[in-house]
Amino acid sequence: MNLNRRSLLKISAATMAASSIGLPSFAQSIDELVIAYNVNLPSWDPTVGPSAVNPTIQGIYQSVFDQYILQQPDLSPAPGLLTEWGWNEDRTQVWMTVREGVTWHDGSPFTAEDVAWSLARVANPETGSPIQFVWGTLANHRVEGNRVIADVAQFDPTIFKWMYFLTGYVLPKAYYEKVGPEGFEAAPIGTGPYMVDRFERNAFVRLKANANYWGGKPDFETVTIKFVTDATARVAEVESGNSHVTLEMPYEEYDRLKSGALAGVSAPISDIGMIFLNDIEVMNDPNVRKAAAHAIDKQAIIDRLLSGYGVKIDTLQTPEYDAYDPSVTVPYDEAKAIELLAASGYSRDNPVRFKIQTTRGFKPKDFEMIQAIVGLWRRVGIEAEIEVYEIAKHFELRGADQLAPAAFYNWGNSVGDPTTSTGFAMFGPSPHSVWDGADLIGMIGPLWGEQDEAKRIEGWKAVDRYIAENALVIPLLQYVQPILHAPGVVVTPHASGALLPHLMKRA
Amino acid sequence: MSGRQRTEATDNAVIKVLATRLLTTLVTLAGVAVIVFFVIRVVPGNPIAMMLPPGATEEDIARLSALYGLDKPLVTQFGIWITGVLQGDFGTSITTRQPVLDLVLGRLPATLELAIMALVIAVALGGTAALIGTRFRGGKREGAIDIANGVALSVPDFLWGLVLILLFGVLWPVFHISGRVTPSLDLPFTTDFYLIESLIRLRLDLTADLVAHMFMPALALAIPLAAIIGQLLKQSLKETMNLDYVTLARTKGYGETQVILREALRNAALPTITLVGVQFSFLIGGTVIIERLFSYEGLGNMAIDAVINRDLPLIQGIVLLFALIFTMLNLIVDLLYAVLNPRLRHG
Numbered sequence: 001m002n003l004n005r006r007s008l009l010k011i012s013a014a015t016m017a018a019s020s021i022g023l024p025s026f027a028q029s030i031d032e033l034v035i036a037y038n039v040n041l042p043s044w045d046p047t048v049g050p051s052a053v054n055p056t057i058q059g060i061y062q063s064v065f066d067q068y069i070l071q072q073p074d075l076s077p078a079p080g081l082l083t084e085w086g087w088n089e090d091r092t093q094v095w096m097t098v099r100e101g102v103t104w105h106d107g108s109p110f111t112a113e114d115v116a117w118s119l120a121r122v123a124n125p126e127t128g129s130p131i132q133f134v135w136g137t138l139a140n141h142r143v144e145g146n147r148v149i150a151d152v153a154q155f156d157p158t159i160f161k162w163m164y165f166l167t168g169y170v171l172p173k174a175y176y177e178k179v180g181p182e183g184f185e186a187a188p189i190g191t192g193p194y195m196v197d198r199f200e201r202n203a204f205v206r207l208k209a210n211a212n213y214w215g216g217k218p219d220f221e222t223v224t225i226k227f228v229t230d231a232t233a234r235v236a237e238v239e240s241g242n243s244h245v246t247l248e249m250p251y252e253e254y255d256r257l258k259s260g261a262l263a264g265v266s267a268p269i270s271d272i273g274m275i276f277l278n279d280i281e282v283m284n285d286p287n288v289r290k291a292a293a294h295a296i297d298k299q300a301i302i303d304r305l306l307s308g309y310g311v312k313i314d315t316l317q318t319p320e321y322d323a324y325d326p327s328v329t330v331p332y333d334e335a336k337a338i339e340l341l342a343a344s345g346y347s348r349d350n351p352v353r354f355k356i357q358t359t360r361g362f363k364p365k366d367f368e369m370i371q372a373i374v375g376l377w378r379r380v381g382i383e384a385e386i387e388v389y390e391i392a393k394h395f396e397l398r399g400a401d402q403l404a405p406a407a408f409y410n411w412g413n414s415v416g417d418p419t420t421s422t423g424f425a426m427f428g429p430s431p432h433s434v435w436d437g438a439d440l441i442g443m444i445g446p447l448w449g450e451q452d453e454a455k456r457i458e459g460w461k462a463v464d465r466y467i468a469e470n471a472l473v474i475p476l477l478q479y480v481q482p483i484l485h486a487p488g489v490v491v492t493p494h495a496s497g498a499l500l501p502h503l504m505k506r507a
Numbered sequence: 508m509s510g511r512q513r514t515e516a517t518d519n520a521v522i523k524v525l526a527t528r529l530l531t532t533l534v535t536l537a538g539v540a541v542i543v544f545f546v547i548r549v550v551p552g553n554p555i556a557m558m559l560p561p562g563a564t565e566e567d568i569a570r571l572s573a574l575y576g577l578d579k580p581l582v583t584q585f586g587i588w589i590t591g592v593l594q595g596d597f598g599t600s601i602t603t604r605q606p607v608l609d610l611v612l613g614r615l616p617a618t619l620e621l622a623i624m625a626l627v628i629a630v631a632l633g634g635t636a637a638l639i640g641t642r643f644r645g646g647k648r649e650g651a652i653d654i655a656n657g658v659a660l661s662v663p664d665f666l667w668g669l670v671l672i673l674l675f676g677v678l679w680p681v682f683h684i685s686g687r688v689t690p691s692l693d694l695p696f697t698t699d700f701y702l703i704e705s706l707i708r709l710r711l712d713l714t715a716d717l718v719a720h721m722f723m724p725a726l727a728l729a730i731p732l733a734a735i736i737g738q739l740l741k742q743s744l745k746e747t748m749n750l751d752y753v754t755l756a757r758t759k760g761y762g763e764t765q766v767i768l769r770e771a772l773r774n775a776a777l778p779t780i781t782l783v784g785v786q787f788s789f790l791i792g793g794t795v796i797i798e799r800l801f802s803y804e805g806l807g808n809m810a811i812d813a814v815i816n817r818d819l820p821l822i823q824g825i826v827l828l829f830a831l832i833f834t835m836l837n838l839i840v841d842l843l844y845a846v847l848n849p850r851l852r853h854g
Contacts, residue, residue, distance in 0.1 A: 032691060040812055042602040050558045050602050050816050128574045130558045185604060201603070202614070202812070203804035204690045224690045228802045229811075233684055236672045240680040392817055395556035399568070408565045431565055 003174045030488045033220040033501060036228040036243035040202055044188040046169040047122050053166050055412045055421045059498035060225060063207060064105075065190035066170055067114065067448065068096070070215075073494045073503065075270065075416045077244050081115065081170050081191065082163070089464050091155055091451055094138060098149045098197075102214045104172045105196075116141040117173035131167040134159065155449050157456055169424035174360035193218045193502035202227060207501065218502040226499070235484075238262060244444065244486040245500050251307040251364065254482035262484050268311050269481045269497040270414040272318060273363065275356070275373075275408045275474040276398070276425075282354050283372040283405045287344040288382075289471035292406070293330050295337035295380045298476055301372050305365045309480035315464040316421045318478040320495055323460040324417035328468045337380040351383035356406040357397075357469040360388045363479070370408050399431045407434075410479070414496035418460035423447070426467060435472050524841050532834040539830040540592070543561065543823050544585050553577070554601050554817040577819075585817060588823065595617035597827075602812070607824035611633055615667065616699035618798070618805035622790045623712045624702070624721050625728035629790075630730060630783065633736025640737070641744040643769055652737065659734035659822040664793055668727035670801045675723060683720040685802035692716060728793055732786050739782055743775035784840030 037060070043051040046061040070080030084097040102110040120141045127136060137159060138150040162168050170191065176184055188196055193215060194207035207223045226243060228234045235253050237243035239262070258264030265506040282288045282415070283311040302310035317324040338347075346352040356374065360367035367388065374384045389403060397403045413421040427444045428436035443463050451458035467473055483499065485491050571763040576587065589725050597607035640652040652815060662670075676684040688694065688701060692713065696704045702721070705713040747753060748771055756770045757763075795807035796842040802808070806825060 027789045036685070040808075042600075042812065042816070043604055045604065049604055050554065050818075053558060125570055126574075128571065130563070130571065132570070133563055181604060198690065200687075200690075201610075201805055202808045203688075203802065206690045222691075226685055226690070226802065228685045229803070230800050232669060233672060233800060233802060236684050240677045240684060242676075242680070242684055360638075391559055392553075392815075396553060398555050415718075428575050429570065431563065 008206065008453060010128065021110050023491060027420070030220070030244055030486065030506065031221040033245070033489065033504065034224045034226065034243045035499065035501065036234045036237040036246035037225045037499070038229060038231070038234065038246075038248045040227045040229065041062065041199075041205060042201075044185050044196075044199075047118075047167045047171065048128050049130075055166070055414065055497060058166070058414075058496065059494075060205065061169060062192065062498055063194045063223075063501055064188060064192045064196055067168045068118075068170055069160065069168070070341050071164040071414070071494075071496065073492055075414065075495045077160070079165055080164070081110070085160055085163075087152070092152050094150050094152060094159065098144060098146045098148060102191050104191055104212060106172075108171075108172070108174065110172075110191050112143045112146050112148050112168055116143050116150075116172045118170045119125070119148070119150065119164045121171070122167060129167055129431060131162065134162050141173060153338075154195050155451065157450060157453065158415070158417050158419050161417050161420075165415045165420075169401065174459065190206065194223060195422075197222070213502075215502075219501065219505045220501065223501040238484050238486070241486075244489050244501060245483065245491060245499070245504065246485075247481060247483045248364075249482060251309045251482060254309075254484060255307060257484055263487050263489075264482060264484050265491050265493055266480050266482045267493040267495065268318065268320075268478050269428060269493075270318060270416065271363075271410055271412045271479045271497060272313060272316065272421075273310075273366070273408065273410050273476040273479065274316065274425075275476065276403055276409055276434055277471070277473055278401070278403045278405050278407070278482065279436055281405050282352050285344050285352075286470060287340040288346070288352050288354075288376055290336040291340040291346075291380060292377060292382060293471040293474050294333045294340070295376050295382065296373050296474065296476070297332040298375060298418060299332070301369055302477055305368050305372060306477075306480075309482065311478040313475045313478050315468055316425060316473065316475050317418060317464060318334075318416075320414065321416040321421065323422070323457050323464065325461045328461075328465050328491070330468050330471070334376075334380055343382045346381045348379070349380070351381045353383045353385070354406060355387055355404040356384045357387045357389050357404045359391055359406040361396065362391050366408060366410075369476070401431075401434050401436070403434045406474075412497070414498075418464070419448070422464055422467070426463070440466070440472065488498060516594075516836075521842055521846060525838070528834075528841055532838060535834050536827065538831055540589060540823075540827060541585075543826040544588060545581065546690055547660055547706065547817075547819055547822050548581060548584075554819060557817050562662050588820075593825070597824040600813075600818055600821040602818045602821070607820050609810065610821065611824045611828050614804065614806040614809050617701070617803065618791060618794050618807060619724055620700060620702045621721055621728070621798070621803060621805060622787065622796055623726040624718075625732070625785055625790055626783065628725055628729035629732035629736055629786075632733035634740060636733070636737035637740035637744060638767060638772075640741040641748065641762055641771075644741075644745055644748075651742075652741075656734040656737050658772065659730045662731075664731055665796045665800055666731075667730045668724065668797055671723045672800075673726055676829045681719075682723050684723070685722050687717065687804050688713070689716050714850045720803075724797045724803050728790055732790060735786065736783065740775060740779045743778055744771050747771040749776040754768050781840060784836060788836045791832055792829065 038058045041057055041060050043049050046052055046065055051057055066081045068082050070078045072078050081099050082096045083099050087094055096113055098112040100179045104110055119138060121127050122132060123135040123138060125132055137154040140151040141155040142149050172189055175189055193210055193213045195210050196205060197208045198206040204224055204226045208240045209218045209221045211217050219379060228237055231249050234246045236251050238246045239257060254264055272370045277283050277289055298312040302308060302312060314330040315328050341352060356370060358367055358370040370386055374386060377384055394409060411421060411425060423444060424430055424432055426435055426440060427433050428441045443466060447456055450459060481497055483491050483493060488507050490507050494500055555568055559567060576584060588598060600607055600610055603610060636652050640649045643649050672684055675682045698704055702717045705717060744767060753766055753770050756766050794805055795810055798805045798807035799811050810825045813825060
């Protein structure tokens with residue numbers, strides 16, 4: 001066998017040439033926008049099943065389907081398929097005016113019937129909507145001209161906010177009834193800016209611009225969203241030119257690449273990092289809780305671990321939320337933490353001990369953040385043992401009120417209402433809260449049905465102040481979402497964290 | 508022993524192996540079905556907890572549990588599931604709302620094609636290394652091959668994947684980093700065996716695109732296996748090279764390379780063939796991580812999503828299919844061994 005160096009090189013070159021025939025050629029101008037997305041899309045029904053409540057998928061859904069109400073990049077609502085909405089005077093009914101002249105992707109007209117049917121469908125317990133407990137507060141949906149009316153079975157001040165939140169999508173009544181759930185999965189249609197051209201599960205979805213979109217035809221005629229779940233592969237995708245846009249990569253990689261051939265945009269999103277405190281064991285001692293809160297230098301953690309990409313928070317509200325109150329602060333104060341612990345008989349020589357649970361790799365530097373916090377706690381007299389758990393275990397433990405005394409978690413609230421942040425996280429009777437104090441339940445209870453909006457928001461601010469003063473939870477930071485893109489694209493970030501192709505323009 | 512008697516002995520050996528292994532396969536699959544069903548329900552995390560947002564009440568949890576049939580006693584749930592499986596109904600995926608069997612069978616071809624390509628690469632690389640190592644045994648080239656084998660074995664496949672992405676995806680971008688096929692291509696295929704069908708249809712443009720997507724994940728899977736094949740085959744060849752019939756071939760004037768290829772390789776290959784069969788099962792298992800890394804739309808990638816989402820029916824379907832593949836491959840290897848092994852073949 002005569003295999004010399006020259007022939008080996010020839011074979012290698014031939015192999016490479018043959019293999020690279022199928023590679024796409026990304027010219028300077030972008031004809032087809034390619035996005036490397038960080039999650040898979042399991043299902044096309046945005047109202048039912050686990051996908052419907054997965055915040056990271058909402059960007060894909062919003063490319064194809066419209067929500068009842070449009071949410072702008074700063075989280076504020078705007079007219080969408082509904083142009084106007086509200087309650088009647090005694091708040092026993094809701095009314096919605098439906099936009100005219102809109103068509104579904106199959107060319108059929110969008111009507112008020114579609115809105116009424118969509119709302120009634122998710123309110124029906126048999127449909128299996130995970131948010132049925134919200135949609136079920138409306139009943140007897142009916143159409144009057146281009147208006148939809150529904151009776152209020154139970155007043156929920158956030159009902160219209162849910163219309164631009166999880167599962168708040170309008171589906172085509174006639175088409176869905178004709179093709180059924182399986183047919184809809186195979187060929188979904190909406191009224192959104194893009195139409196589904198081709199979908200390969202676990203691989204990609206190819207979208208075509210909807211020329212009749214009521215909000216104007218998107219800039220890019222064709223968009224391919226590749227599902228690239230590994231961060232390293234996503235970075236390689238944009239670095240090699242195989243994709244034009246990607247999101248969610250290590251901040252170090254983001255800094256490295258945006259200073260080179262790629263451009264980058266980073267903006268705070270509605271996700272926060274926090275530490276749940278469970279009212280068990282030593283967490284029943286207010287001095288321990290307050291010391292744990294004061295001993296954390298949040299800004300240093302953001303600067304050193306997250307390369308500065310994060311916003312320090314002291315309540316469960318971020319600056320974009322409706323009940324954000326900048327006057328509520330929990331400053332980093334090591335001396336005060338030592339003093340508080342001393343009052344309960346703890347010191348560095350006699351530390352208070354408890355367990356803290358955290359995910360590892362679920363959010364950027366989650367485990368490292370908890371390691372840093374445990375280090376800071378050790379300096380004041382807190383010895384915390386770290387237990388790593390999966391996010392699925394967190395949900396189960398939280399539901400059963402069996403979280404450790406401290407547990408790291410991230411909370412998303414893209415509608416910015418205090419109900420869906422402080423409310424759900426801290427209201428004891430909820431199966432998702434682990435703080436069961438009667439005083440807090442007493443404060444939150446009346447706010448669920450408060451009809452005076454200004455009074456409601458002030459009430460939540462008071463709750464947040466009480467929580468901060470008593471250290472019933474430890475808010476840490478608001479996350480910043482890094483997006484890398486080719487210089488030929490202008491990306492508008494959305495504070496909900498959704499990466500929306502129709503907000504992307506040619507540079 | 509006459510030729511006819513030998514044939515009968517071979518047939519008997521094959522039938523005996525076949526009968527025994529079919530029986531154990533059924534027992535194994537039944538055991539796997541029981542274990543996977545109960546284990547995934549015991550480990551923390553359930554699909555309802557993953558699905559319900561904060562604010563849901565206990566009644567909401569009960570309602571959804573009933574909707575997905577998770578409110579019944581475990582034994583009843585198992586009975587419903589296994590009855591369906593025996594009738595070809597593996598249930599419906601919670602996350603995708605599609606029949607599990609359709610999902611699993613739809614993804615299996617992609618994984619099989621990837622594993623077969625990895626196997627071909629591994630055999631080519633490992634075989635070449637073994638041949639060169641044997642041809643130049645005792646020299647520097649054999650030493651270099653041993654070192655390369657050691658490195659290939661000690662680095663896990665996903666790390667090879669990262670190295671390949673850096674080399675051939677970023678620094679010298681000749682291969683695709685993610686996916687199975689370029690989204691903009693129109694596919695005329697009627698089956699999910701894209702690579703095979705593109706070859707049958709002589710659509711070499713699609714073949715090239717598919718290979719450009721599959722090459723890096725296949726190579727990452729193949730490198731550790733190539734090292735194993737290389738080591739084992741080289742060892743077998745070196746032992747064979749000392750046998751009398753090989754010496755006789757040399758005295759006939761054959762060159763060393765001819766002796767290896769024409770005389771020694773055939774006999775030395777038997778243990779390697781057995782190993783390749785067994786390793787192919789592990790290769791399919793190894794696709795789970797590699798498919799994820801390269802966003803390859805195979806069964807492994809789907810398995811990870813199923814586990815993350817606690818999609819119990821889908822996890823059960825995938826695990827059962829993996830178990831079926833493993834047992835069937837082992838059965839085929841045993842049969843091949845029974846046919847090829849001279850001691851069995853000759854009664």
